[in-house]
Every structure is written in C-alpha cells, then in structure tokens.
Amino acid sequence: MIIRPLSEHTVNLIAAGEVIERPAAVVKELVENALDAGAGRIEINLDNGGIDHIQVIDNGCGIEAADLPLAVSRHCTSKLFEDDLVNIKTLGFRGEALPSIGAAARLKIISRVKSAESAWQISVEGGKIINPSPAAGQMGTQVVVEDLFYALPARRKFLKTARVEYNRCEMIIQRLAISHPDVSFTLIKDGKTVLNLPIQSQKDRILAVFSDIHDEELIMLNFDRGDLKLSGFISAPSVNRATTNGQIMVVNDRPVADPVMQMAIRVGYRQVLEKGRYPVAVLFLQLPLDQVDVNVHPAKTELRFADEAAVRALIIGSIQKSLAIGAGVANVNPES
Ligand code: ADP
Ligand code: MG
Numbered sequence: 001m002i003i004r005p006l007s008e009h010t011v012n013l014i015a016a017g018e019v020i021e022r023p024a025a026v027v028k029e030l031v032e033n034a035l036d037a038g039a040g041r042i043e044i045n046l047d048n049g050g051i052d053h054i055q056v057i058d059n060g061c062g063i064e065a066a067d068l069p070l071a072v073s074r075h076c077t078s079k080l081f082e083d084d085l086v087n088i089k090t091l092g093f094r095g096e097a098l099p100s101i102g103a104a105a106r107l108k109i110i111s112r113v114k115s116a117e118s119a120w121q122i123s124v125e126g127g128k129i130i131n132p133s134p135a136a137g138q139m140g141t142q143v144v145v146e147d148l149f150y151a152l153p154a155r156r157k158f159l160k161t162a163r164v165e166y167n168r169c170e171m172i173i174q175r176l177a178i179s180h181p182d183v184s185f186t187l188i189k190d191g192k193t194v195l196n197l198p199i200q201s202q203k204d205r206i207l208a209v210f211s212d213i214h215d216e217e218l219i220m221l222n223f224d225r226g227d228l229k230l231s232g233f234i235s236a237p238s239v240n241r242a243t244t245n246g247q248i249m250v251v252n253d254r255p256v257a258d259p260v261m262q263m264a265i266r267v268g269y270r271q272v273l274e275k276g277r278y279p280v281a282v283l284f285l286q287l288p289l290d291q292v293d294v295n296v297h298p299a300k301t302e303l304r305f306a307d308e309a310a311v312r313a314l315i316i317g318s319i320q321k322s323l324a325i326g327a328g329v330a331n332v333n334p335e336s
Helices: 008-019 023-036 065-071 097-104 162-179 202-209 259-268 308-326
Strands: 041-047 053-058 106-112 119-125 128-135 140-146 184-189 192-197 218-225 228-235 247-251 254-256 281-286
Touching: 008 097, 023 041, 023 053, 023 097, 023 140, 023 162, 041 162, 065 106, 065 119, 065 128, 097 106, 097 119, 162 184, 162 192, 162 202, 162 247, 162 254, 192 202, 202 218, 202 228, 218 308, 228 308, 247 259, 259 281, 259 308, 281 308
Parallel strands: 041 184, 247 281
Antiparallel strands: 041 053, 053 140, 106 119, 106 140, 119 128, 184 192, 218 228, 228 281, 247 254
C-alpha cells in the first residue's frame, strides 16, 4: 500500500463538492466576497439559472494584480488575522470558495484596485491557472463563472431545471440583500433586470424584497438580554406562508440558516399560526464573537451558540411580546 497526498486539483474538486453544491452556492460565495470587499453596489447576472453563466460585479476594494494567483489558490485568504478563528468579522475566512469554483467551472476574475492604472484579469479552467494579464475594467471586482460543473459531470447531473436553480439563487440574493440594506443590489436574469434595490432603510429593504407584504403588516422588534441583542421585523400572524422562505436570520451580520433560531421562531408563533404555516421574520442577533462558533460547516450557515438556551429564550420571548404589542394587547412591557 502506498500512501501519497492528493493533488491540489483533486483536493479542490473534493472541496467543490462540499462548498459549491449548486449555482446558488456560487452566488452566495461571490456576493459574500463582494460584501467583504466593502462594496456599496453589487450587480448579479444569471443566465439559465446560473448553470451557464454567473457574473458578480462589485465596486469594492479590488484585488492587487500580484494577489490574483493567491486569490484562486487553496486556503489563501486576506481575511483571517493571526489565524484567529474566534474573532471573525468577515463572511469569508476559509479561502476555499474561489479555488473550488475554479476546479469545477470556468472562472475569470477581473479586478482593479484604486491605486492601479488598469484592471488585471486571471482565469482558471478545470483547476489550471492562466497567468494574470492587463484588462479593461472599473475599480472593483468582476467575477465570471461559466459552465458550472463541466469538470464534475456527476454533480452536473444533479442540477435541477434552470427555473428551480434560479429560484434558489434568488432566495440567496434576497437573504443577502435584506442583511445589507446599506448596499445596492441589482439582479439581471437572462438579460432582464428583475431586482433593483437602492440603498435603503432596513424596513424599506424588507418591503422591497418581499413585495407581497405591506408596511402595516410588519411589527418591529428590539430586545436585549445581557450580551445578546435582537432586532428586526416580524409579520403579523395574518401574513403567513407555506414555506420558511420568509425567515431570514442574521447573526453578527452573517446571514445564517440556523435550526435553533428557526425552531425558536416556530415556537414564538405557535399560539397564533397553524401547523405548517410560517411567518415572515427578519431577525438580527448581535452577540460577542466568542459566544458563537461560525466554523461548523463549510457553507458557514450553521452556528454553535455557547448559550443556546439564552438565544432560544430571547427569540421566543421577543416574538411573543412583539406579537402581543402588535395586536394592541395592553400591559405588556417590552423591557421585561
Ligand atoms: P475567503 O473569502 O474565505 O477569503 P475566497 O476563495 O472566497 O476565500 O477568496 C479568496 C480571497 O480573494 C479573499 O480573501 C480576498 O482577498 C480575495 N477576493 C475574492 N473576491 C473578492 C472581491 N470581490 N473583492 C476583493 N477581493 C476579493
Ligand atoms: Mg469568500
């Protein structure tokens, strides 16, 4: 028996299987990178549900020409300082999205930093890096991903129809847009602009993204308990859906899909919603960085809370009190 290390390309393909499940996962990684780069404007282009073409354009800090090969190399990141996995403020930190995408698809990055005279571009095809060359481009970064999974035919077979894949992409974009109302978002689907969100207030952003909800159907929520701070908007019980798509949870500015929080929302609404019906709930939880571990899953959407019971109690209590206040029930003290 001979034991030998896997090639870098194989390692990237294995990671791609985990990190890049489908077009929506690519969209998530690219938009998160744009947000981490401090972009104030993000444009997303999707063709054929993102299967043929995903392009994300931002006006963030850009990538230096000399750093482009590192950006597409495994475990290279500009975001983790002194290998500190506790105090993570950025959405990314694992340095594996771009190399994984580069292994599974055709990847092109065009980027320009403020101090540079021109933009530079780098391409990766089936894991092979094509050296950087000067290119035309605005300040910021443009990432193009084509023919997703052409290098992973087994995975390509599992893709659903373009419509289903597009809907998943849209859901991810809605989540990211709601968690960052201070950033403008444009979504172009097969050449047609379908979403155009200016920088706006938290509430206006929710109303713009969920066009089926009206102003008076949203109840504001704002509670503290020790180090935990919960704010956001929840829907009056009359607004409810058959899916949890309207539930958006943001923990320390990171959109997550955490089962503990999801369950707490369900319990909070138990008295007022039938089984199988779900509210719209956009919840922002802030807590000290050492009270939550984001390094649980490659997609970073699941969390481990140091004090899960406190998080659960805060969400359930806040929802119940807010619903009571929203319904005009007297004698409810929101501070208690
Ligand atoms: P991570 O986000 O975990 O660091 P990625 O593979 O997503 O890993 O990105 C690698 C690096 O490329 C990032 O750390 C960052 O320095 C750079 N980068 C990627 N996308 C952008 C972008 N849109 N703007 C500026 N820099 C970027
Ligand atoms: Mg990233």
